[in-house]
Amino acid sequence: MEAVAQARPRGGRLRNALEHRRFLAPALIAPAVVFMALLVGVPLGLAIYLSLTDATAGSLTGHFVGLDNFTGAWDDPNFRRALRNTVVFTLASNAIVVLGASVLAHFLVRDFGRHWLSRMAKWTLRFLILLPWAAPVALSTVGFLWIFDSLFSVVNWTLVHLHLVSRFNPPQWLGEPNKAMAAIITVHAWRLLPFATVIMIAGLASIPTEVNDAAKVDGAVGLKKLWYVTLPLQLPIATIAVLFGIIFTATDMAVGYILTRGGPFNSTQTLPLWAFQTGIQSGSLGPGAAIALYLLPVLAAVSVLMLLFARKVEVT
Amino acid sequence: MVSTRSKLANYLVVGPFAIVLAFPFYWMLMTALKSQGDLYSPQNVPFKFNAGSPTLDNVTFLFTDTQYLRWLGNTALVGVVVVLFTLIVSLPAGYALARLSGRWGRSLGVGIFLTYLVPPTLLFLPLSRVISELGLQDRLGSLMLVYPSFTIPFSTWLLMGFFKTIPQELEDAAMIDGASRLRTLRSVVFPISLPGILTVVIFSFSLVANEFVYAVSFISHSSSKTISTGIYTELIRGDVFYWGALMAATLIPSIPLALLYNAFLDRFIQGFTGGAFR
Numbered sequence: 001m002e003a004v005a006q007a008r009p010r011g012g013r014l015r016n017a018l019e020h021r022r023f024l025a026p027a028l029i030a031p032a033v034v035f036m037a038l039l040v041g042v043p044l045g046l047a048i049y050l051s052l053t054d055a056t057a058g059s060l061t062g063h064f065v066g067l068d069n070f071t072g073a074w075d076d077p078n079f080r081r082a083l084r085n086t087v088v089f090t091l092a093s094n095a096i097v098v099l100g101a102s103v104l105a106h107f108l109v110r111d112f113g114r115h116w117l118s119r120m121a122k123w124t125l126r127f128l129i130l131l132p133w134a135a136p137v138a139l140s141t142v143g144f145l146w147i148f149d150s151l152f153s154v155v156n157w158t159l160v161h162l163h164l165v166s167r168f169n170p171p172q173w174l175g176e177p178n179k180a181m182a183a184i185i186t187v188h189a190w191r192l193l194p195f196a197t198v199i200m201i202a203g204l205a206s207i208p209t210e211v212n213d214a215a216k217v218d219g220a221v222g223l224k225k226l227w228y229v230t231l232p233l234q235l236p237i238a239t240i241a242v243l244f245g246i247i248f249t250a251t252d253m254a255v256g257y258i259l260t261r262g263g264p265f266n267s268t269q270t271l272p273l274w275a276f277q278t279g280i281q282s283g284s285l286g287p288g289a290a291i292a293l294y295l296l297p298v299l300a301a302v303s304v305l306m307l308l309f310a311r312k313v314e315v316t
Numbered sequence: 317m318v319s320t321r322s323k324l325a326n327y328l329v330v331g332p333f334a335i336v337l338a339f340p341f342y343w344m345l346m347t348a349l350k351s352q353g354d355l356y357s358p359q360n361v362p363f364k365f366n367a368g369s370p371t372l373d374n375v376t377f378l379f380t381d382t383q384y385l386r387w388l389g390n391t392a393l394v395g396v397v398v399v400l401f402t403l404i405v406s407l408p409a410g411y412a413l414a415r416l417s418g419r420w421g422r423s424l425g426v427g428i429f430l431t432y433l434v435p436p437t438l439l440f441l442p443l444s445r446v447i448s449e450l451g452l453q454d455r456l457g458s459l460m461l462v463y464p465s466f467t468i469p470f471s472t473w474l475l476m477g478f479f480k481t482i483p484q485e486l487e488d489a490a491m492i493d494g495a496s497r498l499r500t501l502r503s504v505v506f507p508i509s510l511p512g513i514l515t516v517v518i519f520s521f522s523l524v525a526n527e528f529v530y531a532v533s534f535i536s537h538s539s540s541k542t543i544s545t546g547i548y549t550e551l552i553r554g555d556v557f558y559w560g561a562l563m564a565a566t567l568i569p570s571i572p573l574a575l576l577y578n579a580f581l582d583r584f585i586q587g588f589t590g591g592a593f594r
Binding site: 024025027028029031032033035036039040041043044046047050055100103104107108110111112113118121123124125126127128129130131132133134135136137138139140141142143144145146147149151152154157190193194198199201202203205206237247251252253254257258271272275276279280285288289292293295296299302303306307 | 322323325326327329330331333334335336337338340341343344347355356358362404405406408409411412413421424426428430431433434435436437438439440441442443444445446461462464465468469472497522525526528529532533543544545547548552559562563565566569570573574575576577578581584585588589
């Protein structure tokens, strides 16, 4: 009590104000809110404004052109192709990721043994699995550029020596439209798999042990337990992992920029890359902003779903 | 007890995944240690070292004849500044969202999290204009200014998760002993959450090292680049490829990051799910 008596009078008016919850909470949150409003809110508004003008790289303003940039983009076959590819890349890579990650997470949470050798083995496996997530994406994609090289591809060397493809006409992974699509999907799936696995491990870890015990008592084991107990409980957090995956793939530019630059002949073009090439490289800010904004409905939908499922996870 | 058979099954499933996921890094290592002659001879078996290999020539070339060290330094500098600024803003915000605010606190937390979902892809065009109006084009300052836009929501979210796991009683005890709330924060709450804060530091730093869109839009001057853009745009020129040096350049930052990820993974999961998915 003595300490309290001492502490009170020493504080100034500001300090006393900070002791009140009513003032303290807003004071602590305000800097974050202000900064986010300035660096996300304002640019987002600016992007919408730019998309309605004919602004070019030299200025921040332009003439109002209504929805011309949006209709102009839509009429361009390159844009259509970019839109289609963005959807294909996102769906295909996330389908692979969700399948792979559910299996991997399921086995990774199991007991690998108490012996120090088993622990070390598990640590090493986990390290190897985390590598694609931890490595900066632009760097690991350069690694894939070498793996898919036109002359010295290790994939082709292996295929040739297994007599699966001809030595004289090996596949050009980044030079033919369909193979380049497959290459990009591979890289996306490869880099997202560890993150999705980690999220799913979190989901599995949050299933209370009582549930597992109850399942055991009721005779639910093996596949039955997986189908009726584990999967339903894991579904909400798996959805969260997929929603993150969708955002990461749909808005990624690094993989496409480094692997193919949208080529050959714009066949692997994506919305982010097309917006970059239009807005930065060709200097047409307005049309570029419009192309990027076509991603906004997807993001809005994902955000809403994320909130719905976040609540569901909370209930379980 | 878990049967040997079930353990074997674990290794048989997890092992192949690990091999596939880690293969590109094995390949980077092999390439980085090979001599030019070994690398580009079509008759050589690429899975083993041939004449002239293994060698550290590529690594030496990377550090002496390119600006690699400069890019590493730039990345570290931007990372440190951004992470410090992020902590100054996110620590109080994360704490307040976890503790002090009621009904609307949760919506605000979700709101800040949603800004994390607004990708650089949507913002880089207007921001590139703003950056050049501010005269920050080709300066690291442009990245230091813009990167907190994704590190702050991410860190606030994780920190909120960590703070929620600290028992309220600890704080109450300190305050009964006469400590002010700010003092309680400084000498009770922050020290206990140090592992959580460290996790936030590591993952925010890696977000900075990862960023590509802003870096490639704002900076074209070679000596101001970060590793994320420098390696690809500067080391691949026309038909001249330095694959050995390139692979060394991609491998060097990746390994320490993965070690840190592995060490702090459980904390990350705790913070990530503690935020609001719980």
